[in-house]
Amino acid sequence: MRRGVSIAAVVTAVVLTASACGGSSSSDSSGKPKDPKDISGTITYWDTSDAATEAPTYKALVKQFEAKYPKIKVNYQNVPFTDVEQKFKSAAKSGKGAPDVVRTDVGLIAEYAELGYIAPLDGTPALKDTGDFNPVPMNTTKYKGKTYGVPSVTDTLxxxxxxxxxxxxxxxxxxxxxxxxxxxxxxxxxxxxxxxxxxxxxxxxxxxxxxxxxxxxxxxxxxxxxxxxxxxxxxxxxxxxxxxxxxxxxxxxxxxxxxxxxxxxxxxxxxxxxxxxxxxxxxxxxxxxxxxxxxxxxxxxxxxxxxxxPTGGHDLTVYQGSTNLPASYLFTQFMTSTQSQIAIAKGTGTLPTRKSAYTSEVTADVKIAGFKPVLEQTARARVAxxxxxxxxxxxxxxxxxxxxxxxxxxxxxxxxxxxxxxxxxxxxxx
Missing domain, CATH: 3.40.190.10 (Periplasmic binding protein-like II)
Structure with missing residues (x-):
């Protein structure tokens, strides 16, 4: 069972915060935002989608991202959904082997944020056109007044x-x-x-x-x-x-x-x-x-x-200790964009979190069309x-x-x- 925050976890959170502060910046020395085309480096992405039926869609999007931003290399890793929580927490706590971006179950946002394992994203390029997100999945990203994730896919009962x-x-x-x-x-x-x-x-x-x-x-x-x-x-x-x-x-x-x-x-x-x-x-x-x-x-x-x-689904989160935050923010933005969400919905049958992603092609899927109004009428975030x-x-x-x-x-x-x-x-x- 998961317990409260331990002293060791608090110490780790402080270390990770310091590490994140010492990493790359999304601004140049004058304080102006970097041109996305100038951002470079390698990031690791942990994808928890089904390896056989869903991962090909995410791999294709990673290739599109690398083609758009050729200076950034994405180390794609498919991690089973049942294993990712303990694997990520272990890596984040030790400061070794954690991914820069991880696909996170919405029910874990508060815990990861409290432990200091994921970065707040307010004011970063990761959050773009937030008014286009359905407010229901958007609410799953919040903890103590800050935003710790970007909605990727959603569901409800x-x-x-x-x-x-x-x-x-x-x-x-x-x-x-x-x-x-x-x-x-x-x-x-x-x-x-x-x-x-x-x-x-x-x-x-x-x-x-x-x-x-x-x-x-x-x-x-x-x-x-x-x-x-x-x-x-x-x-x-x-x-x-x-x-x-x-x-x-x-x-x-x-x-x-x-x-x-x-x-x-x-x-x-x-x-x-x-x-x-x-x-x-x-x-x-x-x-x-x-x-x-x-x-x-x-x-x-x-x-x-x-x-x-209850609202289910997954948000993309950025590891607090990432040494390449600019590329991580950019990747998160790309993977949660309208076009990416359309591709994910068509390729995997999961519900998008952006309102603009519900095109006629997407809603041709019977379950997406059926659950869209259910989500809008009844879904609510679990207690944070x-x-x-x-x-x-x-x-x-x-x-x-x-x-x-x-x-x-x-x-x-x-x-x-x-x-x-x-x-x-x-x-x-x-």
Whole structure:
């Protein structure tokens, strides 16, 4: 589990800051910005995209960058997404082997910034035409009033559904509240034999229920842990009701795989899912050769009256200790430009973060077209805490116990809150 900032980390951050200050500058001796064509040197880029299906698109963009700026050489390295966090933190802490630019999960921005491993980008060439970015992914780059990343690709959770099953059940529109979601699920089961949904017991997929009930994991401004408050209890009570009354029986050992199989083969009508699942969905008997049967809608709203879902995706970040910051800024700018984002969307099927990148060619992709309005209507950044990733582990453990009936909702959330206190020193129970 990730803990708070250690003394060693603080010392490292100071060293890295000093190192960064001693590196190259993006200005000449008179203080005027350098001409980008005059910037030279070598930088290393860690790309975490899928090596087989996505990396070729990023490699092609690297070649285009080098052709545009021939004095800069990019050392491209594909690092598995599952390995990059520990690998980067180890390299940044030691000051040896860290990349100049790294593709970073949005949930890690606060932690990397707190540790001093990534550079603030405000006022640098890395941030260009920021008004063109969708404000939702742009919010993932912020920590304590500074900008530490540039949005590259984004995603969120929405409601995927089988149009034919809903039509057979006589349901004319998708549910807009969790109560409707449960009621529609029962109707679908009664009239079609298919299950209404399959509840994903992973804690990340619990966030739409928490958010839509006005709950969250913690409140950094008040330094309070809020996961056991009344709004969270209400959210988990609803989740338990979905599990007990609306969901296909959950196999907790293989929940994700079984959920996907059931949905894409027409045994489940509705899922809370992300755009990453669509390619797999379209291979199933319910949608293969009939992709128009796959529907997209926002997640339902809760007692808070507003449908909300977490923002995912990746931002490009610059290593604080880079010895070639000017080239790193320029590369980050290029890779997040409108044209680069169009190329990435067309090559990988991921959602762009720039509004201008949603061209007719890009939105010809069914999942991009389907999730674009969902992102704009319901997505919100996760709470900006360095420990946010670690909080999901105790929440997931107690969430499963609640769903299985081994803990009451209140007891499970109280236990979660106490575990959160170990990860959030100085926070009180809200």
């Amino acid at each position: 929405g409601l995927l559904y089988n149009k034919k099953l809903l039509k057979r059940a006589g349901i004319a529109k998708t549910p807009t509240t969790w109560d409707e979601f449960i009621a529609d699920s029962k109707t679908i089961k009664q009239k079609t034999g298919a299950f209404g949904t399959y509840l994903n017991p992973d804690s990340y997929f619990l966030l739409p229920l928490l958010y839509s009930n006005g709950a969250d994991l913690a409140d950094p401004a008040a330094k309070k842990i809020t996961i056991s408050g009344p709004a969270a209890v209400q959210a988990l009570t609803t989740a338990k009701k979905i599990n007990d009354e609306a969901s296909m029986k959950v196999d907790f050992a293989n929940a994700y795989q079984n959920m996907q199989t059931a949905f894409k083969n027409g045994k489940v009508a509705m899922l809370i899912q992300g755009p990453w699942s669509v390619s797999d969905d379209l291979t199933g008997t319910a949608f293969k050769g009939d992709e128009g049967n796959l529907g997209f809608a926002p997640v339902p709203a809760g007692a808070g009256g507003k449908a909300q879902s 805490l360095p420990q946010v990733g670690s909080l999901f582990t105790p929440l997931a453990q107690n969430y499963v116990k609640i769903l299985q009936g081994d803990e009451s909702v209140k007891a499970g959330l109280d236990a979660t809150a106490k575990q959160f206190q170990q990860l959030l020193p100085g926070y009180s129970l809200g």
